[in-house]
Structure formats: structure tokens, C-alpha cells
Amino acid sequence: MPDWVEMTTTEGPTRGSREAETGADAAGPAETAPKKGRPGYDQQSVLDVAVAAFIDHGYDATSMGLLAGRLGLSKAAIYHHFPAKTELLRAALDQALDGLEGVLTEDGATHGSAEERLSHVLRGAVHVLVEKLPYVTLLLRVRGNTEVERNALDRRREFDKAVTDLVVAARDDGTLRDDIDPRVTTRLLFGMINSIVEWYRPGGPETADQLAADVLAVALDGLRTQRSRK
């Protein structure tokens, strides 16, 4: 069995397991001061740690004190990078959304047949998921409880709509089947793609390219072999 397919259905460490390793949750205020010899954090590293904490504990349950404990920084040091917890969330969701939206403006998404453009966008989305795995995981968990989250949901909807438009165009030019509602098609396509955050573990032999090829093969040509088609 290949290591890069995680057969468990958990997403990342279960709650508490990471704390059990580091004891970060147990760190009181006195222990959140910078530790000697700990490497400095730039803005991106602070964000990486915050995103991991949001995934493990949920955004609401992650306090700045908990983050400070994980980073071994003072809260003031975090505020130096991000003036509020919500700014950490905004920056994290921006990275996921900027990645996805960026795919839509690439040459491959704006030139060629509708099917070529759709294929480019699906392939690009898989790459963004693999490269920004925790960031997209966080994005997919957003429920719209705050202004920052609602804004992220709006941007996701716009992205979905752009993909649906490509599905419609490829249906209208006769390339894609016309017996499935294009919005259902888009949902099923991103059901496949988004599931990657639940089971793919980076660093294995399956590259993002291979994974994207698998998704496109299933979505466009289906699993049936030519000779078994009815």
C-alpha cells in the first residue's frame, strides 16, 4: 500500500495529540515568552503555525495565547505580524483563494477550447490544493460565521461560478455531455478535487501532476475501459 494515501479518514492529528507532544496547551502566561535559541519567525511561518492550530482546534477555540505557546513567542510578537486573530484568518484564506483565483487568469484558462480551459483550471486547482494543503483545508471548513469568512465564501462562490461557466461552454460546443446539470457537474468535480485535502499526504511518490491526471481521467473519460462501454 502506498504511503501517500492515508487510509485513515482523520484530517491531521486528532485534537490533543499535538499538544501531548509539545505541551503547548499547558504553557501558562509565564511560559509564552520567547525561548532562547528558538529560531525567529517571519510572517509566513507565524501564519503556517496558526493555520495548523486552526485546523487542530477550530478557529474559535484557538486563542492568541495558545498560538503564542505553540510558537514560543509572546502574544505581542504575534501582534507585531498580525494585529488581530481575524487578520491571521484573513491572510490564510487569502493565500488559498489567491492561489485558486490565480489559476483562472493563467493563459491556459483564457485561451483554447472550453474543454482545454476547463482541464487547465481543474489541473491547476489540484496543484493549488497540494501546494497549499493546510490553507485550502482551512478554506473548505469556513462556515461564514464572521465577515472575513463570509467574504471568503463569496470568493469561493465566484470561483465555482467561473468553473460552471466553463462546463456550460464545453457542453454548448458539444464536448461535454448535456444530461447533467452543469452546476451538479461542477459540484461533483470539486467533490473529487477537494477530497484530496482529506487523504493526500505530500512527499509521497504521487506527484501533483499525477494526481491531476487521475482526476482529469476519471472526470472526462470515466473509469470504464473502451471495450467495456455499452
Add this chain to the structure above:
Amino acid sequence: MPDWVEMTTTEGPTRGSREAETGADAAGPAETAPKKGRPGYDQQSVLDVAVAAFIDHGYDATSMGLLAGRLGLSKAAIYHHFPAKTELLRAALDQALDGLEGVLTEDGATHGSAEERLSHVLRGAVHVLVEKLPYVTLLLRVRGNTEVERNALDRRREFDKAVTDLVVAARDDGTLRDDIDPRVTTRLLFGMINSIVEWYRPGGPETADQLAADVLAVALDGLRTQRSRK
């Protein structure tokens, strides 16, 4: 736009919206006594309300007091049906898993070609999702933090393995393509199917049958029309 495709990416009401309607969270102990004229709850109705609360608030954040408030029952009345909160979770996850596992033992899943059996199981899984939408939603959020959750994850893994075995059998008899790892295939198939809990709203014109047909059409035959295949 059809009503039954929820274009938002939220799952159910955002946190707090339901409380805002009912004021249940604000109900103090004195208000959790049974209300006059309120219909009685049987075990299944109590479970339905508990599952909705677990989805809205998360299992950990849902107290028996909150449930009592939502139900308009005393905590003792809930304990009469379920002796502990974890028993509510166990019963809820059992209903989702019993449904999925039940599909595997049906005639269509045990007789016929591997492809026919696989198709039956995928179709049956879509039906279970639609009929048990909140229960499967809860199952898909389980992270393995407690014994009950770990047991549920074990059963999900066994179910996935049974589906993967069917994919392997259909590949070996030449029906399904052999250039994708069967476990990746299973993941992508259930990525599509499980996404249904995020966007499907029951009661619309799209029946579970139609939805299952859409999933099978994409998965087995792909989106490309015959004349556009390369």
C-alpha cells in the same frame, strides 16, 4: 437556478443562527423543564435534534443543557432515552454506518459482475447519504477523538476497503481502467459522493435516483461526449 443546489458553501445554518431563532442557548436551567403542549419526543426525534446540534456547534461544544433547551425537555428526560452524550453520538454514527454497511449486503452488491456490484454500492451509498443526510454529515466530520469516534472510523475504513476490493475486481476483469491506483479511485469516487452532504438540499426536483445516476455517469463514462473523445 434549481433550488435544490445550494450555491453557498456553508453546511447548514451558521453557528448561532438557529439559536437566534429559538433562543435555546439562552435558556437557563429553569427553562429546560418540559413545556406544556410541546409534543413528546421518541428516541429517534431526540436523536434528530441532537445530530442537528452536533452539526451546528460541534460535538464537544454541545452540552446536554443545550440539547435540553433545544428540545424543551429536562436533562433527565434526555438521559431517559440516552444515558450519556456519547451514547447519542454512538447511536447517530451507527445509523449512518448501518445504512452504508447495509448496502454491501444487498443482493445487488453480492451478485453479478464486479462492475455491477460496484455500481450498486455507489448508487446505494448516494441513497443513504440523501436519506440520512445529517447523520452522514456527522460521520464525515468524525476525527477520532474518542473511543466511539475511533470505532466509527474503523468501520468507515472497512467500508472503503470493501469498495476498493470491488474496484480491484472490476479492474482485474478488464472493465475498469488499470492506470489509476484503486485506492485513489475509491477516494475520488467517495470525494464526489460525500460532497453531496455539502450542497444537496432534500425536497427539490432532483431525486436520489437522479443524483446517483449523475455520479455513476461521471464516474464510469466521464463527462466527454462520444464524438469528442480522443
